[in-house]
Amino acid sequence: THTFHSIRSLRLCCVCNDVLQSSDDDEKRMKRREKNRVAAQRSRKRQTQRADELHEAYECLEQQNSLLKKEVQVLLEEQKRLAEALQSHEPLCPVLNHEPLCPV
Template identity: 70%
Template structure:
């Protein structure tokens, strides 16, 4: 064979290498389609899972917001009650005999302890 004949035969053979038989092409297409379908299904499951997680977080957020609102109301109520009780105590102090007696008793007891005597 001449050089031209050899190169022509080589080109013909190398072109044949790139051409797959029809059944192999079908198998490749089937594998590719199966892979695409599996990927599509996995992506769909992932999106569904992400949506469910977002829904759960939103529900939890709403519950926490509601709880926060109730706690703020309770703090407000307790603050108001503390204010009222403090005012009532301040109004009562000048009239309280017990506080005056106990204050006198305390100072009397303190004086005896300081002087070395024991309270009776």
């Protein structure tokens, strides 16, 4: 019976060790999951921040593009006005008509 009790005690001890080991594993797993959760949260926050920055840059570029398009229109109108002025000046211009500037 002494051997029986020793074996039984050994089995109980092994069961206790398994429970303790399982508890340690559970604790490690929970800590690892918590670290992973926090890291994922940080990653999502960085991703959102980056998306916000890109959206802000996009808005700024859209405004610049709009202003540049307006500037192009103004310059095209000025070019047209100057071309018309040149065209009306050409028939009267002695230089363009190869006439001497000072009549002899």
